[in-house]
Amino acid sequence: MRPLKKAQQQNLIISKEYYTEHELMKMLENKEIWYLDDDINFRCDCDILNIRNQIFRINIEDLENAIKEIKVVLNEYGYYENVAVTKNGKVYHVEL
Known part of the structure; x- marks a missing residue:
């Protein structure tokens, strides 16, 4: 058997145990990270109640x-x- 298509990773999950809620809020405000809401929409808003229950992601091929x-x-x-290093030198703790 041969694979029909190669899988390609588009984003990484942020490890929340390395960040405080304040740091996560700041990254959301700067649109460095995002999450999917219940309607599967991309969200970057800052609601403290959502911080605890959401899975945050970072894009691999983000322009900035x-x-x-x-x-x-x-x-x-x-x-x-596991860490992801951006081209501008910022380090994110991620899950693989």
């Missing part, structure tokens, strides 16, 4: 924050974590 590389790094506590 294009992801340069995705890598595994060793943090200061001795644990490995």
Whole structure:
């Protein structure tokens, strides 16, 4: 068997345990991250009640924050974590 089509990743899920609610709100205000609401619409608004229950994403090929590389790094506590680095140097903690 051969695959009919190769899958291509379009976005990454942000690891919320590395960010405070304030940091997530700031990233939403700057439209760095987004989420899908119940009607499957792209949302970047800032409602504190939605922060706790939403899955936040970042686009891989965003024009302003294009992801340069995705890598595994060793943090200061001795644990490995997945990070995405943008072309302008900003680092996001992501889930794969």
